[in-house]
Amino acid sequence: MSHMQDLLIGIDAGTSVIKAVAFDLGGRQIAVASVLNHYALGRDGSARQSLSQTWDDCARALRDLGTKVENLARRTAGVAVTAQGDGTWLVGARNRPVTDAWLWLDARAAPSVRRLVQSPLERQRFERTGTGLNTCQQGAQLAHMDATSPELLDGAEVALHCKDWLYLNLTGVRATDPSEASFTFGDFRTRRYDDTVIESLGLTHRRSLLPEIVDGTETTHPLSAEAAQATGLLAGTPVSLGYVDMVMTALGAGVHAGGAPAACSTVGSTGVHTRAVSASDVVLNAEGTGYVIALPIPGIVTQVQTNMAATLNIDWALRMAGDLLAEMGCETSHADLVQRIEGWMQKSQPGALLYHPYISDTGERGPFVNADARADFIGLSANHRFPDLLRAVVEGLGLAARDCYSAIGELPAELRLTGGAARSKALRAVLSACVEAPVRVSAREEAGAAGAAMMAAVAIGAYPTMDACIAEWVTPLLGEAEAPNADLVRTYRGLFPAYAQARRALVPVWSQLADQRNAPASAPDLEPEHTEQTLLAAQSAERSA
Known part of the structure; x- marks a missing residue:
């Protein structure tokens, strides 16, 4: 590292946007360039993404960053990459794509998940990975491909994740990281592949598809000449393979900052609730749900529960209000409407209604998995008005967060918040009271890219340990702790048992509604036009925080 090399680049390839972010070695964000991601949703439940297009978009983001930062190539001491998790990116001979990627949004593996959870090895698989089996994951997707289209796997040489594919294009090295490797195919305690887990998925005969595991805080590979030409960076620049985006975001936002046992919730279009614990202190629930995902800190993992929909519920409520106003000629x-949320919250009574925030068409995945789950209001009377409904929706997000944290141990001592909802004072107050913990908001704008860049900072020796890097990159950006309101705490503590009891009682109702939805329609008899939804159509449902 020469004296000129004073920058690190973090790449964060999300579901909606691919970002390249430049930081100085002390963690200050210098510039960001972003390119819209592209994927297609099909009526068969597929969610597909072109591998070559994804690399082209990543390279373009890096080139665009070069136009914003003078002398970027010569100043870059290291590059790190993270990306959307789960999914399957198959690569064959000469590192060519075999087929489009299956994303985490892809639902085609559902029949295989139903079959695999009946395996006599399923509980052992869960206890080693710490991760519930679902259609998002590469293990389930590979098992489904093996059962339904084995020719895809026959033509593949390696199964990668999104960040692994980008790393291959940056360095020419086929690898994955310890976080995705262990929560999908391994043991979170050893951070290695596990024979029993692979056997439980019926993939022992496909084991050769699993790549080498590389820890990007310890090992880097040089940027290839081809990647240098595509990105405008210098060949030989060290490249670090980051961990999966969920824990990179949590790391950048403060899940392990200041030495205190804390938790981090990312409340964007989806909700991600994480707590950092020692691997020996992991609490595995009886339902077999959630994730255990390694952090790039020895012996420390995150326990994670994810809500399928978070602020998407608020978007829905505001859209209802907007539609009514538009009907009356008030555009x-x-x-x-977002600006009015605080006022509406003040006009409503806390805890008057119950709302389950299961607005997603794919149901819920945390802390329980049920594709038929749907949103509802409980307790409506003639006196309730729109502000009461909106408050119930916001409170539903808080109670869902409490539900998630309850499934992975005790409620947190402190909650760090990131994502779009963290900007709302009213929402912060509800979340704080629901989980009975003070909240702190990180001023870090691009937490995922920062988490990845922190790994590069340790790998190139800018910091001796990740804890030393956290002390400079993360802790100073945490805002003042906002203590929960005692009256709200009492209200939500009293409301939560009804919330939990109601969502359990509704399971057969959701099932009957699903049967009704899936029954052959008696009218009308028209064949709907087949359409493929590209990113632009999906943006409203996948808007990043």
Whole structure:
């Protein structure tokens, strides 16, 4: 590292946007360039993404960053990459794509998940990975491909994740990281592949598809000449393979900052609730749900539960209000309605209604998995008005967060918040009271890219340990702790048992509604036009925080 090399680049290839972010070695964000991601949703439940297009978009983001930062190539001491998790990116001979990637949004593996969870090895698989089996995951997707289209796997030489594919294009090295490797195919205690887990998925005969595991805080590979030409960076620049985006975001936002046992919730279009614990202190629930994902800190993992929909519920409520206003000739924007949330919250009574925030068409995945789960209001009377409904929706997000944290141990001592909802004072107050913990908001804008860049900072020796890097990159950006309101705490503590009891009692109702939805329609008899939804159509459902 020469004296000129004073920058690190973090790449964060999300579901909606691919970002390249430049930081100085002390963690200050210098510039960001972003390119819209592209994927297609099909009526068969597929969610597919072109591998070559994804690499082209990543390279373009890096080139665009070069136009914003003078002398970027010569100043870059290291590059790190993280990306959307789960999914399957198959690569064959000469590192060519075999087929489009199956994303985490892909639902085609559902029949295989139903079969695999009946395996006599399923509980052992869960206890080693710490991760519930679902259609998002590469293990389930590979098992489904093996059962339904084995020719895809026959033509593949390696099964990668999104960040692994980008790393291959940056360095020419086929690898994955310890976090995705162990929560999908291994043991979170050893951070290695596990024979029993692979056997439980019926993939022992496909084991050769699993790549080498590389820890990006310890090992880097040089940027290839081809990647240098595509990105505008210098060949030989050290490249670090980051961990999966969920824990990179949590790391950058403060899940392990200041030495205190804390938790981090990312409340964006989806909700991700994480707590950092020693691997020996992991609490595995009886339902077999959630994730255990390694952090790039020895012996420390995150326990994770994810809500399929978080602020998407608020977007839905605001859209209802906007549609009514438009019917009356009063045009308004989403931003105008967002500005009114605080006022509506003040006009409503806490805890008057129950709302389960299961607005997603794919149901819920945390802390329980049920594709038929749907949102509901309970307790409506003639006196309730729109502000009461909106408050119930916001409180539903808080109670869902409490539900998730309850499934992975005790409620947190402190909650760090990131994502779009963290900007709302009213929402912070509800979350704080629901989990009975003070909240702190990180001022870090691009937490995922920062988490990855922190790994590169340790790998190139800018910091001796990740804890030393956290002390400079993360802790100073945490805002003041906002203590929960005692009256709200009492209200939500009293409301939560009804919330939990109601969602358990509704399971047969959701099932009957699903049967009704899936029954052959008696009318009308028209064949709907087949359409493929590209990113632009999906943006509203996948808007990043």
